[in-house]
Amino acid sequence: xxxxxxxxxxxxxxxxxxxxxxxxxxxxxxxxxxxxxxxxxxxxxxxxxxxxxxxxxxxxxxxxxxxxxxxxxxxxxxxxxxxxxxxxxxxxxxxxxxxxxxxxxxxxxxxxxxxxxxxxxxxxxxxxxxxxxxxxxxxxxxxxxxxxxxxxxxxxxxxxxxxxxxxxxxxxxxxxxxxxxxxxxxxxxxxxxxxxxxxxxxxxxxxxxxxxxxxxxxxxxxxxxxxxxxxxxxxxxxxxxxxxxxxxxxxxxxxxxxxxxxxxxxxxxxxxxxxxxxxxxxxxxxxxxxxxxxxxxxxxxxxxxxxxxxxxxxxxxxxxxxxxxxxxxxxxxxxxxxxxxxxxxxxxxxxxxxxxxxxxxxxxxxxxxxxxxxxxxxxxxxxxxxxxxxxxxxx
Amino acid sequence: xxxxxxxxxxxxxxxxxxxxxxxxxxxxxxxxxxxxxxxxxxxxxxxxxxxxxxxxxxxxxxxxxxxxxxxxxxxxxxxxxxxxxxxxxxxxxxxxxxxxxxxxxxxxxxxxxxxxxxxxxxxxxxxxxxxxxxxxxxxxxxxxxxxxxxxxxxxxxxxxxxxxxxxxxxxxxxxxxxxxxxxxxxxxxxxxxxxxxxxxxxxxxxxxxxxxxxxxxxxxxxxxxxxxxxxxxxxxxxxxxxxxxxxxxxxxxxxxxxxxxxxxxxxxxxxxxxxxxxxxxxxxxxxxxxxxxxxxxxxxxxxxxxxxxxxxxxxxxxxxxxxxxxxxxxxxxxxxxxxxxxxxxxxxxxxxxxxxxxxxxxxxxxxxxxxxxxxxxxxxxxxx
Numbered sequence: 001x002x003x004x005x006x007x008x009x010x011x012x013x014x015x016x017x018x019x020x021x022x023x024x025x026x027x028x029x030x031x032x033x034x035x036x037x038x039x040x041x042x043x044x045x046x047x048x049x050x051x052x053x054x055x056x057x058x059x060x061x062x063x064x065x066x067x068x069x070x071x072x073x074x075x076x077x078x079x080x081x082x083x084x085x086x087x088x089x090x091x092x093x094x095x096x097x098x099x100x101x102x103x104x105x106x107x108x109x110x111x112x113x114x115x116x117x118x119x120x121x122x123x124x125x126x127x128x129x130x131x132x133x134x135x136x137x138x139x140x141x142x143x144x145x146x147x148x149x150x151x152x153x154x155x156x157x158x159x160x161x162x163x164x165x166x167x168x169x170x171x172x173x174x175x176x177x178x179x180x181x182x183x184x185x186x187x188x189x190x191x192x193x194x195x196x197x198x199x200x201x202x203x204x205x206x207x208x209x210x211x212x213x214x215x216x217x218x219x220x221x222x223x224x225x226x227x228x229x230x231x232x233x234x235x236x237x238x239x240x241x242x243x244x245x246x247x248x249x250x251x252x253x254x255x256x257x258x259x260x261x262x263x264x265x266x267x268x269x270x271x272x273x274x275x276x277x278x279x280x281x282x283x284x285x286x287x288x289x290x291x292x293x294x295x296x297x298x299x300x301x302x303x304x305x306x307x308x309x310x311x312x313x314x315x316x317x318x319x320x321x322x323x324x325x326x327x328x329x330x331x332x333x334x335x336x337x338x339x340x341x342x343x344x345x346x347x348x349x350x351x352x353x354x355x356x357x358x359x360x361x362x363x364x365x366x367x368x369x370x371x372x373x374x375x376x377x378x379x380x381x382x383x384x385x386x387x388x389x390x391x392x393x394x395x
Numbered sequence: 396x397x398x399x400x401x402x403x404x405x406x407x408x409x410x411x412x413x414x415x416x417x418x419x420x421x422x423x424x425x426x427x428x429x430x431x432x433x434x435x436x437x438x439x440x441x442x443x444x445x446x447x448x449x450x451x452x453x454x455x456x457x458x459x460x461x462x463x464x465x466x467x468x469x470x471x472x473x474x475x476x477x478x479x480x481x482x483x484x485x486x487x488x489x490x491x492x493x494x495x496x497x498x499x500x501x502x503x504x505x506x507x508x509x510x511x512x513x514x515x516x517x518x519x520x521x522x523x524x525x526x527x528x529x530x531x532x533x534x535x536x537x538x539x540x541x542x543x544x545x546x547x548x549x550x551x552x553x554x555x556x557x558x559x560x561x562x563x564x565x566x567x568x569x570x571x572x573x574x575x576x577x578x579x580x581x582x583x584x585x586x587x588x589x590x591x592x593x594x595x596x597x598x599x600x601x602x603x604x605x606x607x608x609x610x611x612x613x614x615x616x617x618x619x620x621x622x623x624x625x626x627x628x629x630x631x632x633x634x635x636x637x638x639x640x641x642x643x644x645x646x647x648x649x650x651x652x653x654x655x656x657x658x659x660x661x662x663x664x665x666x667x668x669x670x671x672x673x674x675x676x677x678x679x680x681x682x683x684x685x686x687x688x689x690x691x692x693x694x695x696x697x698x699x700x701x702x703x704x705x706x707x708x709x710x711x712x713x714x715x716x717x718x719x720x721x722x723x724x725x726x727x728x729x730x731x732x733x734x735x736x737x738x739x740x741x742x743x744x745x746x747x748x749x750x751x752x753x754x755x756x757x758x759x760x761x762x763x764x765x766x767x768x769x770x771x772x773x774x775x776x777x778x779x
Contacts, residue, residue: 219706
């Protein structure tokens with residue numbers, strides 16, 4: 001037995017009224033992109049409000065499931081056995097074979113649920129349910145019927161072919177990439193920012209990223225680690241445009257001219273400003289950060305207000321109410337955790353003060369920044385001019 | 396300009412070594428144990444390499460066992476001795492500045508019921524011979540001490556150590572980790588009383604993944620890798636003819652040109668040390684003279700983080716290491732630097748400059764010029 005098709009279940013996009021076709025098309029496009037890398041021939045189609053992935057010839061089942069389970073918009077993936085013949089006796093035989101193979105342990109209750117889309121097929125859905133239930137009971141005496149709360153719901157779909165399925169593998173949920181605009185992620189090498197990027201991408205937003213590199217204070221390895229993180233996020237979000245900014249001179253200018261305990265917060269504000277410049281140039285509609293209230297000094301509510309004021313675009317902070325442990329759990333699930341915990345210093349920690357301000361006032365910070373006037377503008381322009389850009393693909 | 400000063404981590408492979416290695420892959424690729432003529436052809440590379448290396452040490456070629464590198468050689472010396480001698484005793488002595496490839500198997504043995512004594516070292520990294528004398532007991536089966544320390548270049552008094560060992564207990568074996576010493580010093584295990592000696596190919600312009608362990612013909616230790624009985628059962632596994640041939644050629648070149656190479660390295664070391672002494676806030680952890688190897692300079696710079704300096708130099712095409720390349724993979728701080736008691740604030744401020752004869756005076760000057768330029772810049776920006 002081999003699964004020949006997959007029924008793709010999707011959630012929210014089913015309720016979008018007239019926009020529904022747009023969302024479905026976007027989902028089909030993302031499924032096609034995801035399956036491009038998989039061995040085998042796949043056909044993605046829409047039929048009567050459902051999306052099917054059909055295969056032709058040999059293909060890699062495990063890899064197919066793995067890729068599909070990372071496509072945002074998919075709620076469930078049902079592997080189906082396809083029967084080409086529409087002979088009723090053959091259908092009965094096939095259902096029995098299906099149950100035997102998929103459920104080696106027969107101690108369960110079941111129910112058959114037929115969907116007769118091809119109305120030329122003889123009988124009614126109810127009569128087919130009854131007939132198939134009977135052959136299963138006859139073949140396996142230990143199995144029992146339970147129509148109200150069955151352990152196993154065996155679905156039989158009669159369309160151009162007949163499909164039998166009962167398993168459902170969870171998809172990631174969310175909305176298909178490309179249905180909700182574009183945003184710029186401030187990506188560091190830490191645990192939080194890749195998770196934040198994942199979460200916004202999950203809402204259908206195409207994600208770009210910016211990384212602030214500070215050689216010689218941060219190493220080439222730290223940069224490679226960030227690229228690696230982007231490669232993992234790209235498994236879900238699709239290819240990511242990663243912009244790499246050399247931040248050293250700006251950081252040193254802040255260090256030389258501003259109060260030391262305000263270094264981190266002022267640095268964050270300049271990161272926001274640079275991220276916004278690149279975002280606007282690339283038509284992004286928002287910024288994304290991995291901040292969570294109170295996690296560190298630069299993420300107190302006062303600090304967030306101060307960094308927020310540096311940008312005019314909305315700043316999405318999907319982790320704002322999360323505890324560290326909750327963020328770690330997601331990063332483990334999406335596969336970024338192991339890479340994130342590699343110990344390379346990032347530019348936020350190198351000059352950090354022993355006692356950074358935790359309750360900065362915006363006016364005070366702006367006053368401190370005045371001492372950068374006349375120098376910082378040129379440094380900002382230079383940082384943007386020397387920006388490196390890498391298209392990071394899933395790995 | 397590119398200036399590679401990380402030769403104690405690994406070296407550029409010699410052209411002659413590359414040539415012979417290509418030949419073992421393109422033409423003489425058969426299994427050296429095969430009975431046919433192609434097997435015999437392949438075996439010749441192994442025999443030649445064993446003979447070459449044996450000559451450099453003035454030992455017999457049957458006393459050379461090829462391994463996958465320095466780490467395996469050290470593991471074999473420690474674990475193989477422990478297995479063979481455990482009925483005679485379970486006491487092992489090492490120094491406090493051994494490479495992890497020695498102290499990790501030693502620690503493993505300690506966990507398995509052996510007793511481990513770790514000898515203290517003085518400020519120059521030399522083991523305390525008095526403590527050694529007191530530590531050797533009737534049940535001491537092995538003393539393992541490195542010849543040249545990989546982080547600061549200290550040369551251990553191997554001759555005196557072996558005399559002390561043999562005078563206290565004639566049955567105690569003496570293993571020397573010579574991974575940073577082989578091709579940098581003239582070594583004669585027979586006259587120096589060394590029973591086992593480890594070396595690694597890629598530290599002297601050979602390829603990675605190959606090394607050897609010299610085992611005196613009268614010494615019996617157990618193998619630690621079992622299989623088809625290669626190398627008289629001492630180290631099973633199809634012989635790495637490619638690596639062995641390359642290492643053999645590199646060893647021959649090194650000892651053929653020994654005097655010229657060492658003289659060149661020494662003059663570079665002296666120049667760099669002279670210049671470093673003139674730099675404010677530079678503290679040399681390496682000395683001159685015969686108590687230190689010619690190729691290693693360990694230097695600390697006050698108020699500088701070694702890793703930042705390393706990356707700043709890298710940006711100018713200069714490659715050094717912070718601590719040793721092996722220990723800098725771990726965030727932990729160098730064991731040797733702590734053991735020799737350098738100032739707490741300098742532990743994290745220490746780089747290693749390691750030379751080979753491929754370096755030249757222009758590169759050395761380039762290094763010094765860049766240090767002079769970068770150090771004040773980096774000192775301006777320190778963590779407050």
